[in-house]
Amino acid sequence: MTASSAAGGDSAAGSRSRIVDGPASRAAALWRKRRVLLLLVRRDLKVRYSDSILGYLWSILDPLLMGMIYWFVFTAIFRRSVGEDPYILFMMAGMLPFHWFHNAVNGAATAIKGERLVRSTALPREIWVLRLVFSKGMEYLFSLPVLAAFAIGYLHGVSWQIVLMIPAILIQTVLVTGLALLISALGALARDVDRVIRILMRFMFYATPIIYGLNDVVRNRHIPQFLRDIYAVNPMTGIIALYRSGFFPLEFHWHVVISSVIGSIVALAVGWWVFIRLEGTVLKEI
Numbered sequence: 001m002t003a004s005s006a007a008g009g010d011s012a013a014g015s016r017s018r019i020v021d022g023p024a025s026r027a028a029a030l031w032r033k034r035r036v037l038l039l040l041v042r043r044d045l046k047v048r049y050s051d052s053i054l055g056y057l058w059s060i061l062d063p064l065l066m067g068m069i070y071w072f073v074f075t076a077i078f079r080r081s082v083g084e085d086p087y088i089l090f091m092m093a094g095m096l097p098f099h100w101f102h103n104a105v106n107g108a109a110t111a112i113k114g115e116r117l118v119r120s121t122a123l124p125r126e127i128w129v130l131r132l133v134f135s136k137g138m139e140y141l142f143s144l145p146v147l148a149a150f151a152i153g154y155l156h157g158v159s160w161q162i163v164l165m166i167p168a169i170l171i172q173t174v175l176v177t178g179l180a181l182l183i184s185a186l187g188a189l190a191r192d193v194d195r196v197i198r199i200l201m202r203f204m205f206y207a208t209p210i211i212y213g214l215n216d217v218v219r220n221r222h223i224p225q226f227l228r229d230i231y232a233v234n235p236m237t238g239i240i241a242l243y244r245s246g247f248f249p250l251e252f253h254w255h256v257v258i259s260s261v262i263g264s265i266v267a268l269a270v271g272w273w274v275f276i277r278l279e280g281t282v283l284k285e286i
Helices: 003-008 023-032 034-049 055-077 087-108 126-153 160-189 193-207 225-233 235-245 254-285
Strands: none
Touching: 023 034, 023 126, 023 254, 034 126, 055 087, 055 126, 087 126, 087 160, 087 193, 087 235, 126 160, 126 254, 160 193, 160 235, 160 254, 225 235, 225 254, 235 254
16 A cells, blocks of 8 residues: 555545544544555655765765865864864754754645645645655664764763653644745745745854853853843744753753743644635635
């Protein structure tokens, strides 16, 4: 059974299917179609790497090269005063999950309008967004051996807080899903959404502790308190802190993590609500 056949099996009913407004009903429908979602994710990954010589290594090549560039700039050219040592491990622990965030949010603008089967199947429309979120999340999981290699290579110890990567992945999934639902609906109705998102992603890269650390902001008395409070509102700030805490325990701050949890839940609630409200309009446009 392929993803295409599973998706297309209900094509006749799909075009006449009633839009279900209740979150509970939609969540139940998604759960019933979980195997189809898995097939779609596997299809995406196979298509992306089937004709590639390097295979899944392409998923980590971009963040790895960018990390190496920043590592060279901040260690060989400039006198670095941010982050912790080993700096390449510190930076990659933030760069890799942000790459998942960046790719999923960027791709969300065309997740629905670029998919021909959205109107012709009875599948919950959220599946086409979740497919993107999970496939990019799988690419992040594929990149974890890179972190392990850097930790082993630098003989850097790992604390018990490494288990916090599990809630970090869950929280980031909630956040990315909410943003992707919101952006996918808006992107299907307005052409400029993808351009705006690309600009915002550049801003988010520097507004998130990737090339520097959370402590560089929290403990910097030269930064006004209200700016530090605004900085903590960025949900990715606490998520990156969770990812790094297994290698750099001092990066963990409870108040920032709690802010990220709340922000991610709000993002999911708002994104899903907008997606449901605009679904009928989106189906008429695509």
